[in-house]
Amino acid sequence: MLAAMICKVCMHATMALDLPTLMIVSVLLSLGIAVGFSLILLLLPRERVLQLWTSSLWLLALALAVVSAQIWLPVRWTVVVSNTCMALANALLIHGVAIHVGAKRQLRLLALGVGGYVLTISWFALVRPDFDVRLHVFSLASIACDGWIVFLLLRCPALDIRRSCRLAALAFAFHGALYLCQLTCLPVQADAAGSIRHGGMAVAGFYVILLLLILAKCFAMLLLIVERLMAGLRRMARLDGLTGLLNHHTVLGDGRLLLEQARRRRCPVTVLLCDLDHFKLINDTWGHQAGDRVLKHVAGLIEDVLAGGGHLASRYGGEEFLLVLLDCDVGQALAVAERLRRRIGGGPASWPGASIQVTTSIGVSLADTDSTFEQIIARADAALYCSKREGRNRASISGRGPA
Numbered sequence: 512m513l514a515a516m517i518c519k520v521c522m523h524a525t526m527a528l529d530l531p532t533l534m535i536v537s538v539l540l541s542l543g544i545a546v547g548f549s550l551i552l553l554l555l556p557r558e559r560v561l562q563l564w565t566s567s568l569w570l571l572a573l574a575l576a577v578v579s580a581q582i583w584l585p586v587r588w589t590v591v592v593s594n595t596c597m598a599l600a601n602a603l604l605i606h607g608v609a610i611h612v613g614a615k616r617q618l619r620l621l622a623l624g625v626g627g628y629v630l631t632i633s634w635f636a637l638v639r640p641d642f643d644v645r646l647h648v649f650s651l652a653s654i655a656c657d658g659w660i661v662f663l664l665l666r667c668p669a670l671d672i673r674r675s676c677r678l679a680a681l682a683f684a685f686h687g688a689l690y691l692c693q694l695t696c697l698p699v700q701a702d703a704a705g706s707i708r709h710g711g712m713a714v715a716g717f718y719v720i721l722l723l724l725i726l727a728k729c730f731a732m733l734l735l736i737v738e739r740l741m742a743g744l745r746r747m748a749r750l751d752g753l754t755g756l757l758n759h760h761t762v763l764g765d766g767r768l769l770l771e772q773a774r775r776r777r778c779p780v781t782v783l784l785c786d787l788d789h790f791k792l793i794n795d796t797w798g799h800q801a802g803d804r805v806l807k808h809v810a811g812l813i814e815d816v817l818a819g820g821g822h823l824a825s826r827y828g829g830e831e832f833l834l835v836l837l838d839c840d841v842g843q844a845l846a847v848a849e850r851l852r853r854r855i856g857g858g859p860a861s862w863p864g865a866s867i868q869v870t871t872s873i874g875v876s877l878a879d880t881d882s883t884f885e886q887i888i889a890r891a892d893a894a895l896y897c898s899k900r901e902g903r904n905r906a907s908i909s910g911r912g913p914a
């Protein structure tokens with residue numbers, strides 16, 4: 512009974528859907544989507560990908576409007592103009608996806624594709640008019656664009672935007688698959704002169720599903736932008752804006768987690784608290800911006816020394832850095848502290864007209880079995896104080912004094 516009802520509805524839709532109606536629906540829909548994207552662009556005017564996709568959607572709306580105007584304009588020229596707009600729209604879409612996933616931009620290949628497509632369509636519209644060939648070329652080009660986009664989305668290296676990339680790839684893959692079906696399974700096509708009814712329910716169904724998939728693609732594009740913005744916000748909330756290391760709040764949370772996991776696996780954890788020596792003097796001598804430069808320089812050295820190994824590196828306060836070393840006993844931690852101290856003391860930060868020398872004092876504290884993370888940091892702080900008291904530019908171990 513349900514199947515009969517669905518059949519009835521489809522039959523009704525088929526009878527109601529002739530090509531001009533469908534074209535008007537498509538134009539209105541694409542205009543609505545383009546306006547929607549433009550409104551979002553007003554909120555995010557610097558979003559390069561959104562700029563490209565919004566332009567692409569306006570071009571798509573223009574292409575459909577030109578096709579709808581075939582009743583009043585010379586058909587051949589409307590075919591050329593609408594297909595040119597469509598090709599440019601797809602090029603902007605692909606370019607935006609490439610930027611979104613951080614892939615290499617292939618502007619030359621895109622320009623070649625657009626040029627080749629427009630020339631082929633123009634040939635079969637102006638020189639040797641042939642509707643069937645044009646339709647096949649259009650379908651093949653759509654499949655190629657969707658395939659290109661799916662390829663880019665699935666190869667996206669960033670973990671934090673991978674979910675939306677996969678969902679969007681699905682929408683584009685369905686869109687491409689629909690054109691593949693059209694190319695291989697639909698013998699009778701609707702054209703400007705005819706109506707969808709000539710093609711029967713299959714052709715009407717194709718156009719209805721096509722509209723739905725275009726909507727799905729647009730939602731997928733929004734999803735891509737939303738997830739990337741959210742990932743950016745999450746990153747900003749976790750990191751220190753100046754150095755790019757973890758910030759105070761994040762290292763406390765991540766450190767507690769790391770400590771719990773390490774205790775379960777019975778592997779040692781050590782905390783290093785580093786404080787730059789006489790940093791106020793650097794600010795007073797060279798200015799605050801030079802001080803910032805030194806902080807970035809030191810952060811780079813810390814990242815270098817701790818590369819790999821699952822350790823945490825953070826900017827704990829103004830000129831204080833807290834490091835949490837996983838799977839490191841006191842001896843290994845001290846070796847890391849010494850390496851870091853020598854790297855920082857051995858290579859001055861470059862600043863216009865000067866190179867600024869800085870040293871660091873370090874406190875080292877091993878996590879025992881029952882202290883909280885905060886208590887371990889407090890012990891590292893006491894050891895750091897010991898290093899400062901003993902003359903700076905040295906590392907001290909909690910409870911043992913200078914190494």
Ligand SMILES: Nc1nc2c(ncn2[C@@H]2O[C@H](COP(=O)(O)OP(=O)(O)OP(=O)(O)O)[C@@H](O)[C@H]2O)c(=O)[nH]1
Nearest residue numbers: 786787788789790791792794799800802803829830
């Ligand atoms: N440029 C810059 N300076 C900062 C920043 N955060 C804190 N500071 C400065 O860091 C300096 C820290 O000074 P103090 O706490 O006296 O420490 P110190 O001069 O390093 O002396 P010791 O630690 O005893 O060796 C202050 O002058 C702060 O203004 C920052 O983000 N950028």
